[in-house]
Amino acid sequence: MKHARVQYDGAAHDATEQAGQLQLDDGRLVGFDTVQWLPPLQPTPRPRTILALGLNYADHAKELAFKAPEEPLVFIKGEGSLIGHRAQTVRPPGVDYMHYECELAVVIGRAAKKVKRDDAYDFVAGYTVANDYAIRDYLENWYRPNLRVKNRDTCTPLGPWRVDTADVPNPMNLALSTTVNGKVTQAGHTRDMIFDVPYLIEYFSSFMTLNPGDLILTGTPDGIVDCRPGDVVVTEIENIGALVNTIRTP
Amino acid sequence: MSQPTAPEMATAPFLPQGTVYGTLLNALDEWETLSPQMSAPPYKAAPKAPVLYIKTANTWSPCGSPITVPTSTTEVEVGASIAMVIGTPAHQSTVHEALSHVAGYVLVNDLSLPHANFFRPPVKYKNLDGFLGIGPRCATPAEVGDPNRLRLEVRIDGFLRQTVDYARLVRPAAQLLADVSEFMTLHPGDVLLLGCGAQRPLARAGQRIDISAPGQPTLGTSSNTLVAEAA
Numbered sequence: 324m325k326h327a328r329v330q331y332d333g334a335a336h337d338a339t340e341q342a343g344q345l346q347l348d349d350g351r352l353v354g355f356d357t358v359q360w361l362p363p364l365q366p367t368p369r370p371r372t373i374l375a376l377g378l379n380y381a382d383h384a385k386e387l388a389f390k391a392p393e394e395p396l397v398f399i400k401g402e403g404s405l406i407g408h409r410a411q412t413v414r415p416p417g418v419d420y421m422h423y424e425c426e427l428a429v430v431i432g433r434a435a436k437k438v439k440r441d442d443a444y445d446f447v448a449g450y451t452v453a454n455d456y457a458i459r460d461y462l463e464n465w466y467r468p469n470l471r472v473k474n475r476d477t478c479t480p481l482g483p484w485r486v487d488t489a490d491v492p493n494p495m496n497l498a499l500s501t502t503v504n505g506k507v508t509q510a511g512h513t514r515d516m517i518f519d520v521p522y523l524i525e526y527f528s529s530f531m532t533l534n535p536g537d538l539i540l541t542g543t544p545d546g547i548v549d550c551r552p553g554d555v556v557v558t559e560i561e562n563i564g565a566l567v568n569t570i571r572t573p
Numbered sequence: 574m575s576q577p578t579a580p581e582m583a584t585a586p587f588l589p590q591g592t593v594y595g596t597l598l599n600a601l602d603e604w605e606t607l608s609p610q611m612s613a614p615p616y617k618a619a620p621k622a623p624v625l626y627i628k629t630a631n632t633w634s635p636c637g638s639p640i641t642v643p644t645s646t647t648e649v650e651v652g653a654s655i656a657m658v659i660g661t662p663a664h665q666s667t668v669h670e671a672l673s674h675v676a677g678y679v680l681v682n683d684l685s686l687p688h689a690n691f692f693r694p695p696v697k698y699k700n701l702d703g704f705l706g707i708g709p710r711c712a713t714p715a716e717v718g719d720p721n722r723l724r725l726e727v728r729i730d731g732f733l734r735q736t737v738d739y740a741r742l743v744r745p746a747a748q749l750l751a752d753v754s755e756f757m758t759l760h761p762g763d764v765l766l767l768g769c770g771a772q773r774p775l776a777r778a779g780q781r782i783d784i785s786a787p788g789q790p791t792l793g794t795s796s797n798t799l800v801a802e803a804a
Contacts, residue, residue, distance in 0.1 A: 369630035370592045374696070398694040399627040401592040403760050436702075461756075463624075464616045466597065466694045470625040471756045476664075530643070531700050532631045 325484040325564070326449070328365070328407075329358035337365065340484065360408035363451055363485040364430065367536035373400040373479075374527060375426075375455055377468060379517050379542025395518050395526055398466075400455075400540075404474050408483035408564075411571040412456055413476065414552055420459040421550055421570075424543035425501045425558035427494060427513055428453040429520055430485055435533040443521035446533065449487045450494055452566040453540045454480040454558040481538075484564040491562060495519050498561040499544060503554050511544025513560075586636040586708035587679055590762030591659065593633075593705065595652075595683055597624040597691060599749060599768030601741040606771045607691075615692040623744065623752050626695055628683065628705045636709035636793070639800040640684065642778045643701060649799065651776055652683030652769035653727045653737055653784040655720060655792075658711050663750060663759040671750040674759065678717045680725070680784050680795035682706030683769055706782070712791040720746040720767065727774060728783040734774035739767060 325340035331353060338345040344352045364371070377396040406412070414421050432448030456478040461471040491497075494513060501509035518526070523539055533539075550556055552572045559565040598604050598620060611619040634640050642649055660676025684704040688695060717723070720739060727735040739745075744752060746767055750759070759765060776782055778801035785794040 369633075370589075372629040372631065372700075396693060397696045399629060399696060399700070401594070401627060401757070401763075403592065403758055403763075461622065463620050463622065464618070465620045465624040465691055466626055467692060468694075469620075469622065470594075470627075471622040474625075474757050476756075476758050530697055530702075531629070532702050534631065 324487050324490065327363050327482065327484055328361040330361060331358045335361060360410070360483055362405045362407050362481040363483065364481070364536060367534070370402055372533065372537040373402065373540065374538065375400055375473070375540040376518070376523070376542035380511060380515050380544040381517055382511070382515065382545035391517055395523060398468055398473055400474050400479060404476065404479040405481050406477050406479065407481065409567050410477070410480060411569045412478055412480060413573050414550065414570050415458065415573065418458050418460040419549070422457055422459070422547040423501055423550060423556050423558060424455040424457065424547065425499050425509055425560070426453040426455050426540045426543050427497065427499070427560055427563070428481065429494070429539040429541065431533045431535055431537040431539070433535055435524060435528040438524055438528040440521040440525040443524035444488065446524060447488050447520070448535070449485045450491050450563050451481055451485045452558055452560050452564050454556065454566055454568055455540055455543065480566055480568040482564065482566055486563050497563065500559050501546065502557045503548060503550060508548045509544065509546030511546065515544060516541060587711045588633055588635055588707060589658070589764045591760055591764065593628040593764040593766070594753070595626045595628055595699070595766045596749065596768045597626065599623065599743050600737065600770040601743060602771040603768065604743050622756070623749060625753065626699060629700050631702050632700055632705040634703045634706045634797055636707065636795050636797070638797065640703040640706060640797045641802050642799050644802045644804060646686050648687065648775040648777050650685045650687045650773045651727055651729070651735070651782055652685060652773055653725045653735065654681050654683055654766040654769045655723050655725065655739060655786070656681045656764045656766045657720070657746060657750060659759045659761055659763045659765070661761060663754040666751045666754040668747045668751045671747040671754070672714070674750065675714055676761070677711035677713050678720060678792065679708055679711045679764070680786065680792050681766060682782055682784055682795055682797060683766060687775065706795055706797040708795060709793040710791065712789070716791040717789060723786050723789060725784055725786050729774055729776050730780050735770065735772060737770040742768060
């Protein structure tokens, strides 16, 4: 099943996809165009942990002139950076290079501590699409990628759907692509991840507990380009969804 | 959430509602210590923006609760800091009005596995379960006054091991908050650490860590005991 979270008629609702419409948690059927799409996540009692991978596809690591890492390169994002489907992301004035990153996002389903890779999928509730924008002008070599690059308001679109694990038999066999104004600029495949989803769950849960609603953004493949105000950026993952975002000025 | 154990503690110890942001290199002594390395690889330059990291919710330990030291290490690094608790959204705040967004101040103990390289984000060093002692109390701005006049004392098993002087910061409280809010909104409930200082003491399982601010009893004493992970 495909789950969404939307703002409709003055309130936030959980919703599911029903034959090209949204069925709200109160039963109403509404069109995709009538709602404001929020990140497809249910609220958590504490701020969710958002882990994000850098250089997790060999081709992208090469693109950025890094050798492939020997252990996951991970950074953390705050919830304040998340926005929903069909929202707008700010390009700051005066920067030279702002790029999208199409990423498979794993949504944790139950508390995971010291989980072995063979059991890892038991702790996943579902998957969604993340667009982990970066503004490379702000990169500094202190806790890189630093938060000024990766934790900006509006710079992590997520959605539109959270898809149950039952509907994603193999998350390591999904095509990813990005279009900018309709032109394909990025094409990759989750099988090319350096550290796959079970590895990442085993690795993180070896030293920190992952809790329901936590996210792992699993990194992006080759094919990043600069995006300008007005550009429509669609990051899409096979069977998960197509996340639409538009770049704007402040 | 564990319950307070001290009988005099009338209310549960403070825990954050939002995201907790830590700050590297905001204490002048810490900056001076690392300064000779800053222009060399891998850093190649001194940092321009505030250097931040996130202490995720799995790290939060209410005051008084034991903190587990994993079997992979013998010692942990103590990171005593005063932290600002945000009350109203701070978005591209000016220095002048920055502290008007602060709802209160709280003591924290930002534990790390010791590490000397700050090139990559410190997740595996800083985001272990329980690795942020918090509280006991969120004191109001009126109670605390000027945060840049605070001084913290760190005691391990009762012995004074470090003092942190908030008159000696790279970015004083208002400047730090303004500079962070330039690129990310700090939301109500979010927490921003002012910095932990150089010469952070090490502690090991069995030891008790107490952090207090002399002359500021309203902040209370942040206390946690380290315990060894069960094998």
